[in-house]
Amino acid sequence: MNRNVSRIFAAFFGVLAITLPLFAGDYPLQVARNIMLYMALAITWDMLLRSGQISFGIAGLFGLGAYAAILGVIRAGMPAWLSILFAAVFSGVAAFLIGLLILRLRAMYFSIVTLALGEIFRIIVHNLHDFTGGPEGVVIQQGVIFGGNANKLYWLALVGLAVALAASTWFEKSKIHFALTAIRDNEISAKSSGIDIFRWLLLAFVVTSAIQGFLGGIFVQSYGFATPDTVFSADFTLLPLAMALLGGVYSTTGPVFGALLLGLVSEWLKLKIPYGHLVVYGIIIIIVILFMPQGLKQLVRRDAGKTEGRNA
Amino acid sequence: MVVKRRTAFIVALSAAAVVALILWKPTVLIYGLQAAGLYAAVAIPMGLVLGIVHIVNLAHGEFMMVASYAAYFGCRALGMDPLLAIVPTAIVTAVFGWIMFQLTIRRALKAPELNQLILTFGLAIAFTQSINLIFTSQTYKMPLDYVSASMDIGDLTFGTWSFVFVAVAIIFAYGLQLFLTKTTTGKAALAVGQNPRGAAIVGIDVYRTYGLVFALALALVGAMGALFLTKSAIFPSVGSPFTMKSFCLIAMAGIGNIPGILGASVLLGVAENFLRAFRPTRDWAEIVFFVLIIVVILARSLKGRKS
Numbered sequence: 001m002n003r004n005v006s007r008i009f010a011a012f013f014g015v016l017a018i019t020l021p022l023f024a025g026d027y028p029l030q031v032a033r034n035i036m037l038y039m040a041l042a043i044t045w046d047m048l049l050r051s052g053q054i055s056f057g058i059a060g061l062f063g064l065g066a067y068a069a070i071l072g073v074i075r076a077g078m079p080a081w082l083s084i085l086f087a088a089v090f091s092g093v094a095a096f097l098i099g100l101l102i103l104r105l106r107a108m109y110f111s112i113v114t115l116a117l118g119e120i121f122r123i124i125v126h127n128l129h130d131f132t133g134g135p136e137g138v139v140i141q142q143g144v145i146f147g148g149n150a151n152k153l154y155w156l157a158l159v160g161l162a163v164a165l166a167a168s169t170w171f172e173k174s175k176i177h178f179a180l181t182a183i184r185d186n187e188i189s190a191k192s193s194g195i196d197i198f199r200w201l202l203l204a205f206v207v208t209s210a211i212q213g214f215l216g217g218i219f220v221q222s223y224g225f226a227t228p229d230t231v232f233s234a235d236f237t238l239l240p241l242a243m244a245l246l247g248g249v250y251s252t253t254g255p256v257f258g259a260l261l262l263g264l265v266s267e268w269l270k271l272k273i274p275y276g277h278l279v280v281y282g283i284i285i286i287i288v289i290l291f292m293p294q295g296l297k298q299l300v301r302r303d304a305g306k307t308e309g310r311n312a
Numbered sequence: 313m314v315v316k317r318r319t320a321f322i323v324a325l326s327a328a329a330v331v332a333l334i335l336w337k338p339t340v341l342i343y344g345l346q347a348a349g350l351y352a353a354v355a356i357p358m359g360l361v362l363g364i365v366h367i368v369n370l371a372h373g374e375f376m377m378v379a380s381y382a383a384y385f386g387c388r389a390l391g392m393d394p395l396l397a398i399v400p401t402a403i404v405t406a407v408f409g410w411i412m413f414q415l416t417i418r419r420a421l422k423a424p425e426l427n428q429l430i431l432t433f434g435l436a437i438a439f440t441q442s443i444n445l446i447f448t449s450q451t452y453k454m455p456l457d458y459v460s461a462s463m464d465i466g467d468l469t470f471g472t473w474s475f476v477f478v479a480v481a482i483i484f485a486y487g488l489q490l491f492l493t494k495t496t497t498g499k500a501a502l503a504v505g506q507n508p509r510g511a512a513i514v515g516i517d518v519y520r521t522y523g524l525v526f527a528l529a530l531a532l533v534g535a536m537g538a539l540f541l542t543k544s545a546i547f548p549s550v551g552s553p554f555t556m557k558s559f560c561l562i563a564m565a566g567i568g569n570i571p572g573i574l575g576a577s578v579l580l581g582v583a584e585n586f587l588r589a590f591r592p593t594r595d596w597a598e599i600v601f602f603v604l605i606i607v608v609i610l611a612r613s614l615k616g617r618k619s
Contacts, residue, residue: 054426056433101610107425108368109609112559116602119556123602127595238437245430275448279441285434289427290419 017158021151029150033157033222035263040164040215042240042247042255044208047171050250051204052184053103054111056237058212060118063232065091065213066220067125067132073140073221075131080145084217091213092206099205103198115237122232137227144224153222160218164211168252171204180204235278239266242281245288248295257296317566321575340585342470348574348581349478350543353536355558355573356484357529363568364505364525367417367428371435372558375530377551378439379405379537384452384546394454394541405534410527417526418519436555444548453545474543484532485571501525505568560605563612580604 021029041058048055065087072083102113125132132138146152171177179200182190191197220226239262240255247258262284269277288295358372369375383401387394412435420431459473492498504511504521512518544550561580565572580601587597 052426054429102606105609105613108429109563109613111429112368112556112563113606113609116556116560116605120599120602120606123596123599127599241430241433273445275444277441277445279438279445282434282436282438282441285430286416286438289423289431289434290416293423293427 018155021154026150029154031263031267033154034267035259036157036161037215037219038239038243038263039256039259040161041212041236042243042259043164043168043252044211044215045240046244046249046251046255047168048204048208049244050171050177050184051180051201053106053201053205055114055208056111056241057114057118058240059232059234059236060114060121061091061095061209061212062216062219062236063118063125063228064094064121065216066226066231067216068213069217070138070140070220070226071132073142074138080221084214084221087217087220088210088214091216092210094213095206095209096202099202103201103205118232118237122228125232126228132228135228137225137230139225140221145221156218156222160215163214165252165256167207167211171207172252176200176203238278238281242285244295246284246295248297251297254295254297261296318572318575321572321579325575325579337586337589338468339470340582340589343474343588344582344585345478345578346471346474346581347585348577348579349474349476349481350540351554351557351561351581352481352574352577353477353484353539354533354554355561355577356481356488356570357532357536358555358558359562359565359567359570359573360488360529360532361526362562363570364501365417365421365522366505367421368432368559369417370429370432370555371439372533373551373554373556374436374439375405375409375551376533376537376540376554377546377548378408378443379534380540380546380550381443381447381452382534383538383541384454387454387541394456394538397541398535398538401538402531402534405537406527406531409530409533410523413523413526418522421519421522436552440548440552447548449548451545451547454541456542459542476539477543480536480539481574481577485574488570497521497524556605557601560601560608563605564608 020032024032041062045055045058068090069083069087072078072086073080078086098117102110102117105113126135128134144153145156171180179190179195182193182195183197183200187197216231220231240259243258243262244255245258246262247256248254262281266277266280269280354373354376358369361367361369361372379401382404383394383397386392386400387397416431416435417428420428423431459471461472462469463472490498492502500511500516501521501524503514504516504518504525508518511521540546557580561573561576564576564579583604584597584600587593587600
């Protein structure tokens with residue numbers, strides 16, 4: 001019964017999301033695109049978190065994808081749609097190679113290394129003037145994808161979100177869920193149950209990074225330019241993290257609602273206080289960690305503990 | 313084991329120094345040392361917190377940034393020199409740090425490590441963005457004459473003011489070492505760092521000690537915040553790189569090894585200035601830290617797995 005209700009809700013929101021351009025103006029569409037982008041990033045961050053690994057490198061892989069896409073168009077003459085796929089593959093392969101090295105690290109060491117890697121990508125892009133355009137960045141001469149049609153750009157962002165949602169659901173419904181949860185709960189007992197920890201972590205890391213690269217590709221194609229400071233901006237790490245934490249981690253629904261809420265609030269705050277509206281994110285992170293470690297989910301679903309217990 | 317690590321450090325250090333001298337770039341050595349002093353002086357308080365409270369304080373650099381702002385506006389209101397503001401800023405920052413510790417970090421001490429990491433990350437954002445909100449992203453700088461003091465040796469001219477950071481770093485490192493080994497409070501802190509439960513059994517108030525150590529570290533950060541004003545302009549994100557760099561130095565020296573931070577920072581400072589000395593590699597100096605932090609962490613994890 002409960003499941004049916006949530007299915008009806010999901011279907012309703014799905015139809016609403018797809019048909020939004022038919023009755024919303026350009027500004028709401030732009031806001032919706034932003035929220036969807038951050039929502040998708042929040043979901044991918046949470047997907048890796050389900051294995052207990054906390055990444056601070058979202059911006060790094062996002063930016064890497066963004067530059068792969070834009071340079072694919074400019075240097076290799078790729079069509080826009082192909083460059084977005086190329087971004088996903090590029091970030092995925094990069095994550096695979098990096099993952100081979102760093103996925104043996106745990107806890108703060110993993111987090112710090114992902115943060116450092118993001119900085120390294122940014123500096124490399126910043127310094128390879130001839131290839132990447134250096135600090136001034138690069139612009140796509142032939143213009144934005146779809147000629148800048150707001151509706152089509154919206155649907156493109158929706159595709160990005162759909163990919164993240166699909167991957168997250170796949171992670172939740174398949175045996176990956178059990179593997180990642182077991183690794184998060186206790187690595188030793190996971191290992192003795194025959195789980196190849198490294199392989200599952202690598203899978204999760206590569207899939208989430210590829211999606212982050214894909215989103216980077218979509219982002220850069222919809223704006224038509226990239227500079228190191230915009231695409232490697234710390235916002236792409238911070239905002240998704242705060243959104244997922246607020247909504248509640250270890251699920252798909254948590255980041256979705258967190259992103260919806262924070263996205264709308266911050267859009268409103270942006271109009272009120274142009275400088276430093278991000279302070280809200282910092283405060284939300286602190287409050288959530290201290291008082292409701294399970295996020296809003298804790299308040300909405302009173303039986304959360306019961307369900308979690310059954311799943312674990 | 314510890315001795316072996318030290319000798320490895322010394323070998324690496326002297327190798328770097330020799331290379332720099334052979335290439336006849338004495339400025340590399342001078343500016344490298346000055347930079348090393350600054351890095352070490354900022355990193356040492358973080359090492360103290362990590363070694364005893366076992367918290368990776370990702371808001372470390374941001375605490376210094378806040379202290380710098382406090383010192384700047386204090387100095388400007390009273391027409392004071394930043395050097396006179398060192399002690400007041402240290403006290404104010406220590407109190408502020410103690411309050412922040414009691415309000416936030418203390419509650420997360422028993423939580424999983426990830427929560428602590430995210431919590432201090434949240435503090436960092438809250439600090440940077442609050443300052444951004446209040447003072448905007450404008451930069452502030454103290455006009456001071458004595459910082460441009462310079463020295464000539466032969467046809468070589470270099471600024472001497474930054475050597476003050478080297479002195480401060482050495483004072484911090486050995487002062488803390490004395491505090492931890494000679495005073496009762498210091499010994500208690502060391503005991504808590506080694507084994508909180510054991511320390512509680514012998515009657516040490518663990519949480520009080522954590523609060524004290526955090527406040528002491530923040531006092532040092534506050535002093536550095538005022539001193540930092542003499543050298544650099546301040547803006548909301550000025551502290552952020554220091555968090556990463558400090559963590560990098562601590563990871564290199566090994567958690568709990570405060571004098572080791574001095575050696576690690578000399579290595580990094582010289583390496584960074586070495587790249588900066590040549591035109592083609594100048595822009596890449598920034599990357600040294602991040603590459604080294606990854607290499608050091610990976611090397612440690614490999615070594616840990618073998619033994």
